[in-house]
Amino acid sequence: MPFFRSSSPVKIRMGIRDTWDAPKSPLRVAISELSKLLGTSVEVVVDWSMLWNVLSPQYPDPTTFVPCIEEATRVWAECLHERLDSDALEDWTDKFLEKFKTPGGMRTDIGVSENGMDRPEAVWEENRNRMSLLFPKKATGRVYLNTLQAGFRSDLENLFDRKSVATTSAAAPMTLPIGGVSAVDEDDWSVVPPTSAAAPAIAPVQRNFDTPQAQAPAEVLPEKLPTLATLARPEILFETQTPYLIYVRKYGDKALHIEGSHQGSLTLICEYFQKWVRKDRNYNGNCANFGFGFDYPQVLEIDKQTSLFGLNAGFDYVKISCNRWELLNPTPFLAFIEIVLKYKLVEASSGVTWFYRRDTKFI
Structure with a gap:
């Protein structure tokens, strides 16, 4: 069950309830469709307390925090569904299904990355046999829908070509795990309604990719309008x-x-x-x-x-x-x-x- 400081913005807890956990939200629909296609449960695990603690400087208007996380996660699920449903990519699909042969279904963790990527990315955790969605700790601006789609499609194309090495060193980790033990005292944290499941303790992960980071296509692509919920108030x-x-x-x-x-x-x-x-x-x-x-x-x-x-x-x-x-x-x-x-x-x-x-x- 996720925890939240009692002083955390109420708008974030409301966003989790109304945007992330709502049964008929676009994210839940996308996850449900992906689960039907795979024939197994699909679970996205988030430690909202840690995620807000790390990424809050990027969201001066707290009401946009959960919608932005939800939008990126939904786009990832839709891109993965699109790829798995493509007859032209059967070899990749077979490899994906072989990797995800686990009795408990497919689980994806949401974390934070310091590897310099300016958008959320999907990476494969070879040591844990799991996929993670990593949000940049120091993003320079809003990530638009077309950039999310192009980026996730590129990440999935090269998903198994990257290698990750687990480490217990926290001196200069490339990735800050979300879902691990909180770095602060939780005695004064209050419980909010759960998202999907309580996240187990996870050691920090350091990534050394053999191949260059996949970037969004260089050519200028037409942009789609952002969703209303992801836009901050005018003064912000x-x-x-x-x-x-x-x-x-x-x-x-x-x-x-x-x-x-x-x-x-x-x-x-x-x-x-x-x-x-x-x-x-x-x-x-x-x-x-x-x-x-x-x-x-x-x-x-x-x-x-x-x-x-x-x-x-x-x-x-x-x-x-x-x-x-x-x-x-x-x-x-x-x-x-x-x-x-x-x-x-x-x-x-x-x-x-x-x-x-x-x-x-x-x-």
Whole structure:
């Protein structure tokens, strides 16, 4: 039975219940079809506590964690079913069935890999006579459906050409096993409904492949739309995914709007210019209203406008207005976007609009 810290996100436990364990979920349907084809039970074993502990930095929105794991596992099951059902691959199927001649059915463990692969991969554990699905510990971005399909098809094609060597050394393991004994004290862990079965203790496994890692095809393939459940909330999605976009609009000689998808960039623009904007010492109002010492207003007003999307109080554009008779010069803002934030100008129109893009993530 899997365990979870009582402080673990509730959304993950809900995701396990609604996405992974639901009897009619796409994953359960795919596993059921694979089991019928093989004529034996198919079991996917997950230690959710350890998996979340290792991979949580990749999922700032916890609601996408289980759906992403479910999607990859489902695609693996569908690719394996497709291969086993192909008349043109009978030799491979015979070898697969020979390997999986076990009375307890087919069991697959889900683990974490540090071998540099940027997508989930299927590997064969020769010493344990078992297949494992390994998720990258340091993924650089979302893995799309087409990449999953191409990658798993390549993994299965070369499944038995790779060799693995078991080791008990934990100094620098290439693979972090999921399903083994937890590395933390479990006294304060609370039980959640089981996924498939309790995972036995497993020694770390180090892989030394004789052949190069199979990569997805180099040619550009058409992409399928991601599923809704795997997409984070807007304020998280646009902060963690590139490209970042900024659109600057000039309204007459007194106003400027800076619209952006990356709130961190907009925040830095606001903080920098608010720090250095000058005071309006020609203000003719009642200075007593500003307290002792005459706290003059600034010559510019910089207002953050709340976004219409998401769940928090984030903002997605900045309104800048000039309070004086002088013209508002947009070039310092444009220079800041290019010099400091290192966005690239994509398009400009008659000194009125500017469109910028950045493809490299901010740390």
